[in-house]
Every structure is written in structure tokens, then in C-alpha cells.
Amino acid sequence: MEDEKSTILVTGGCGFIGSNFVRYLLQNRPGWKVINLDALTYAGNPANLAGLEDDPGYTFVHGDICDAGLLAEIFASHSINGVVHLAAESHVDRSIHGPMDFVRTNVEGTCRLLAAALKSWRRRGEPESFRFLHVSTDEVFGSLGPQGFFIESTAYDPSSPYSASKAAADHFVRAWHRTYGLPAIITNCSNNYGPYQFPEKLIPLMILNAAEGKQLPVYGDGSNVRDWLYVDDHCRALLLVLEKGRPGRTYAVGGGAEQTNLEVVRLICRLVDERLGRRPDQASQGLIRFVEDRPGHDLRYAIDSSRIRSELGWRPRHDFLSALGKTVDWYLDNPDWVESVRSGAYRNWIAANYGRRLAGEEEASGREP
Numbered sequence: 001m002e003d004e005k006s007t008i009l010v011t012g013g014c015g016f017i018g019s020n021f022v023r024y025l026l027q028n029r030p031g032w033k034v035i036n037l038d039a040l041t042y043a044g045n046p047a048n049l050a051g052l053e054d055d056p057g058y059t060f061v062h063g064d065i066c067d068a069g070l071l072a073e074i075f076a077s078h079s080i081n082g083v084v085h086l087a088a089e090s091h092v093d094r095s096i097h098g099p100m101d102f103v104r105t106n107v108e109g110t111c112r113l114l115a116a117a118l119k120s121w122r123r124r125g126e127p128e129s130f131r132f133l134h135v136s137t138d139e140v141f142g143s144l145g146p147q148g149f150f151i152e153s154t155a156y157d158p159s160s161p162y163s164a165s166k167a168a169a170d171h172f173v174r175a176w177h178r179t180y181g182l183p184a185i186i187t188n189c190s191n192n193y194g195p196y197q198f199p200e201k202l203i204p205l206m207i208l209n210a211a212e213g214k215q216l217p218v219y220g221d222g223s224n225v226r227d228w229l230y231v232d233d234h235c236r237a238l239l240l241v242l243e244k245g246r247p248g249r250t251y252a253v254g255g256g257a258e259q260t261n262l263e264v265v266r267l268i269c270r271l272v273d274e275r276l277g278r279r280p281d282q283a284s285q286g287l288i289r290f291v292e293d294r295p296g297h298d299l300r301y302a303i304d305s306s307r308i309r310s311e312l313g314w315r316p317r318h319d320f321l322s323a324l325g326k327t328v329d330w331y332l333d334n335p336d337w338v339e340s341v342r343s344g345a346y347r348n349w350i351a352a353n354y355g356r357r358l359a360g361e362e363e364a365s366g367r368e369p
């Protein structure tokens with residue numbers, strides 16, 4: 001990557017990780033430019049990047065990664081020397097109910113983006129410094145038993161339509177590198193948590209339900225294990241891989257913080273109760289309900305991050321308990337954001353500012369038990 005005057009196309013920059021990453025990049029690489037291409041689905045909220053509108057380094061493009069014409073226009077009008085591809089349908093439960101959106105965005109959209117990036121890279125004389133960073137997930141590897149870890153060479157074995165679509169995308173990224181030489185890199189990361197995560201995912205859903213005295217739906221018996229990574233640590237890994245990662249290489253990125261879902265929910269109950277000064281007889285643990293399991297629910301994810309640690313010097317800096325506490329504070333301190341994503345009120349803002357609504361969308365709302 002060129003050190004100065006880098007122009008990075010970030011896709012999905014209005015989502016959870018995307019918005020954290022855009023802010024992280026602009027703060028840590030002054031002088032770089034970010035073009036954020038986002039379709040603003042239910043998960044993409046421009047308020048996640050409030051305050052950047054007037055930043056001369058930031059350009060927002062409202063559009064779809066499946067729109068080949070728009071991609072050609074973006075690559076033609078900016079000297080893009082890096083792509084960080086985060087746009088995706090990202091929620092496993094939604095993929096179970098409606099897999100085709102996942103095929104469209106995660107597979108077709110990734111291929112359209114690869115094709116546009118390749119064309120631009122070739123037109124500019126195939127600069128060695130160009131990077132296409134595809135942000136993927138540890139879910140492509142399927143489920144671990146009680147022992148062992150995923151590493152970069154673990155065989156793909158996805159369980160859900162979401163993880164199958166991400167696995168397909170990963171294969172296409174590798175194919176574009178091996179067949180056409182595009183300098184592409186893949187990261188496979190574990191579960192993220194932190195500010196701006198849409199409250200359909202476990203941690204924000206449980207924080208908000210606990211705070212509001214609503215039931216806390218734990219799938220199955222709550223013994224499934226996830227390896228939690230604070231979103232800032234992920235952003236730092238992504239920037240490092242973008243700048244120092246080797247084309248054609250994959251990096252597995254994990255938090256080294258394995259927890260059962262039940263442990264996570266209990267911790268959240270404790271943290272929320274402390275913040276709200278609740279008495280023991282008001283403890284929100286009493287709201288936990290064991291509900292029907294997710295079909296194809298992977299038992300355990302855990303990542304061995306040795307490669308990115310030894311080759312690039314990365315390691316997570318945030319420990320789970322304190323970063324979970326910060327996350328609880330953020331959700332309790334930002335009721336307006338919570339209200340706007342739950343009510344879908346920001347959709348009106350999008351309609352007013354961008355003049356069109358996307359077809360076929362569900363109402364955005366936190367799921368109630």
C-alpha cells in the first residue's frame with residue numbers, strides 16, 4: 001500500500017464494523033481518503049458516521065455493490081488503491097429465513113466488486129501496491145467440538161446460508177487472485193462486539209432487553225461458544241493487513257476470549273444491573289429464557305491467531321470483561337440511536353436525503369422475545 005494519498009473504497013461503511021473502521025482509518029491515517037459505498041439496508045445507518053459529512057477525506061456513495069455500472073463509475077472517478085470489502089448481509093438468523101438476499105449481496109456482489117477492481121487495477125498498469133481486502137468470518141469453517149482451533153488452512157464446512165455465502169465469496173476472492181493475479185487478501189474473523197452493532201445480534205440485543213426488563217432468549221441450552229473480539233481490535237487488524245499483509249494470503253483473527261452464550265448473557269445481566277443500580281430481587285438473570293435452538297447452530301468457534309500475531313505483530317488489546325462493560329455503557333448512553341434503529345426512523349432520513357427507498361425491505365427492529 002502506498003503510504004501517502006491512499007484512497008480506499010470501503011463497502012458497507014455504514015454498518016457495524018464498517019462505521020467503526022471508517023472512523024478508525026480517518027483518525028489513524030490523516031490525509032487518506034475514504035469512499036464509502038453502502039446500499040443502506042436495514043443494517044446500514046448513516047447516523048453511525050454522523051459528523052463525518054464535512055470531512056474532506058470522506059465521500060459517501062449510496063449504492064449497491066451488485067450495480068456494475070455504479071462500480072465502474074466509482075473506480076473511474078477516484079484513484080482507488082485499496083478496497084476494504086465489508087458490505088454483506090450479516091445475520092445468520094435472517095439467512096435461515098431468507099437465503100437469497102445473502103446469495104445476491106455476499107456472492108454476486110463480491111464478484112461484481114472483484115470484476116470492477118480487476119478492471120481498474122489492469123487499466124492503471126497493475127500496481128503492486130493495490131490491495132483488495134475481503135473481510136470474512138470464522139463461520140466458513142463450520143463448527144469445532146470442545147477442543148481445537150480454526151487456523152487459516154482449516155477446511156471449509158459452512159453450516160448456515162450466511163456462512164455458505166461468505167465461503168463462496170472467499171473462494172471467488174482466491175480465484176480472482178490465482179487466475180487474474182489481483183492482489184487480494186482475506187481475513188476470517190471471530191464474533192465482534194462494540195458500539196453501533198445492530199440490536200439483532202446477541203450482545204446488543206441482550207443489553208437492551210436486560211435494560212428494559214424484557215425476556216432474554218438463549219438458543220438451546222446456551223452452551224454454544226463464541227470467541228469474542230472487540231471491534232476496535234478488529235479495525236486495527238484490518239488496517240495492518242491492508243498495509244502489511246501479503247497478497248494471496250489469509251489471516252485468521254480472533255479475540256482469544258471464548259465464552260458460552262449463557263456466560264455472556266449472565267455477564268451482561270450483571271453489568272446492566274450494576275449500571276442501573278438494581279437490587280438483587282430485581283436481577284435481570286431472571287429474564288433468561290431457553291428457547292428453541294437455531295437450526296444448524298454451530299457449537300463452538302475459536303481462532304488460533306498465531307499467523308497475524310507472528311507475521312504482522314497484531315494482538316487484541318481489549319480484554320473481554322472491560323470492553324463488554326464499555327459496550328454496555330455505550331448502549332445505555334445512546335438511547336436516541338437505539339430508538340432510531342429500532343423504529344426505522346433513520347429510513348425516513350435516507351428517503352429524504354437520497355430520494356429513494358430500497359425495495360422489499362423489512363421494517364428495522366430489535367427482535368422481541
Ligand code: NAD
Nearest residue numbers: 012014015016017039040041043044064065087088090192
Ligand atoms: P452489518 O450488517 O452491520 O453491516 C453491513 C453493511 O453492508 C450495512 O451498512 C449495509 O447497508 C451494507 N450492505 C448490505 N448489502 C449491501 C449491498 N448490496 N451493497 C452495498 N452495501 C450493502 O455487518 P457487520 O457486522 O458490520 O459485518 C461487516 C462484514 O464483516 C461482513 O462482511 C461480515 O460478514 C463480516 N464479519 C462480521 C463479523 C461480526 O461479528 N459482525 C465477524 C466476522 C466477519
Ligand code: TDX
Nearest residue numbers: 090091092137190191200201202203217218219224261
Ligand atoms: O437471541 C439470540 N439468542 C442466542 O442464543 C441471538 C441473536 C443469538 N444467540 C446465540 C447464537 C450464537 O450462538 O448467540 C450466539 C451469537 O449469535 P449472533 O450474535 O447472531 O452471532 P453469530 O451467529 O455467531 O454470527 C456473528 O459472528 C460471526 C455475526 O452475526 C456474523 O456476521 C459473523 O460472521
